Amino acid sequence: MQRSTKSTVIVAAIALAAFVTSFSTITSGSSTVALAEVEQGGQAPPAANTPPKPLVPVAASSVAANPDPYVGEYVTMTGAVEANLTKTSFSVDQDKTKSTGKEVLVLAPTMQKPVDQNGYVTVIGQLIKFDEKDVAAKLKDYKLDLSPADVAKFKGKPVVLATAVINNAGIDVAKKPIPPMSADDLTLQKIMTKLPTAQAAVRKSLDSKDMAGAKEQATLFKDSFTQIEAFFKSKGNEEAMKIAAEGKQHADAMLVNLGMSNVEAAKTSVTPLGGVCGNCHGKFRDRMEDGTFRIKTAG
Numbered sequence: 341m342q343r344s345t346k347s348t349v350i351v352a353a354i355a356l357a358a359f360v361t362s363f364s365t366i367t368s369g370s371s372t373v374a375l376a377e378v379e380q381g382g383q384a385p386p387a388a389n390t391p392p393k394p395l396v397p398v399a400a401s402s403v404a405a406n407p408d409p410y411v412g413e414y415v416t417m418t419g420a421v422e423a424n425l426t427k428t429s430f431s432v433d434q435d436k437t438k439s440t441g442k443e444v445l446v447l448a449p450t451m452q453k454p455v456d457q458n459g460y461v462t463v464i465g466q467l468i469k470f471d472e473k474d475v476a477a478k479l480k481d482y483k484l485d486l487s488p489a490d491v492a493k494f495k496g497k498p499v500v501l502a503t504a505v506i507n508n509a510g511i512d513v514a515k516k517p518i519p520p521m522s523a524d525d526l527t528l529q530k531i532m533t534k535l536p537t538a539q540a541a542v543r544k545s546l547d548s549k550d551m552a553g554a555k556e557q558a559t560l561f562k563d564s565f566t567q568i569e570a571f572f573k574s575k576g577n578e579e580a581m582k583i584a585a586e587g588k589q590h591a592d593a594m595l596v597n598l599g600m601s602n603v604e605a606a607k608t609s610v611t612p613l614g615g616v617c618g619n620c621h622g623k624f625r626d627r628m629e630d631g632t633f634r635i636k637t638a639g
């Protein structure tokens with residue numbers, strides 16, 4: 341008994357460590373820069389769940405006893421589940437053998453399945469004092485589903501707005517499944533995957549004054565941006581169309597200058613052309629946790 345409790349705690353601790361590591365990798369400046377260089381302007385946005393402040397480890401009992409020092413902080417809070425309240429909410433207590441009456445509310449909009457009653461959990465998220473209006477302001481797409489009685493009960497009490505809920509099997513039950521790539525994603529991916537190589541190739545061709553090579557790459561850009569523009573036109577996304585059209589202009593300008601054998605002038609299009617990629621990715625590309633991408637519809 342003693343042993344199994346210990347090992348599950350260790351598993352949870354490992355899962356937590358993995359989490360914290362992934363946060364720090366994503367936020368560390370150098371990895372972002374490395375990605376941007378590879379892709380020439382296609383910078384990786386931070387993951388949606390990245391907390392803006394360091395995480396504060398805390399026990400639910402400490403929060404229940406004295407919440408004030410933690411209000412506004414991003415916490416990793418451990419505790420025993422007191423009750424599953426709704427599909428996206430539960431309460432946490434300090435002791436799994438008895439109810440202490442001092443519970444901390446957890447709202448986890450992305451909960452995929454309930455937590456085990458009395459099981460230990462580690463919850464990651466911002467801690468605030470519960471107020472319907474504040475919750476609505478912080479969790480824009482979330483519809484609070486607590487009963488009026490619970491809304492009244494927890495008013496002014498500490499609540500964690502959780503982005504991760506790790507159970508005692510080390511599984512994050514608030515992790516959204518990664519959606520499969522749609523036909524549209526695959527269409528766009530096919531065009532996109534050629535572009536980073538073309539960017540490297542066009543630089544090389546221009547540097548070595550390989551006119552034929554540079555023309556070939558610039559033509560590939562022009563064709564690709566034309567296809568990207570047509571794609572977003574079919575989706576009625578005017579802003580993305582405009583960005584693609586801008587890319588096409590830079591490719592055109594490069595072709596015109598290459599036509600006049602003016603390599604130096606052609607080179608001036610390389611950087612703005614790369615900037616177009618990042619512009620669109622920042623608005624219309626989503627990065628999944630597994631490193632794959634999806635089209636983002638709401639800019």
Ligand code: HEC
Pocket residue numbers: 379380382524525526528529532533535536539568572580581583584587613614616617618620621624625626632633634635636
């Ligand atoms: C108008 C919008 C737009 C422009 C311009 C654009 N991209 Fe993309 N790009 C996207 C979107 C959306 C995705 C995600 C596609 C998907 O669902 O896989 C993407 C995905 C990618 C990927 C990931 C492909 C994969 O799945 O491995 C790469 C690499 C990429 N783009 C490179 C570029 C480069 C380089 C440029 C500029 C030369 C560029 N893109 C210009 C919108 C754009």
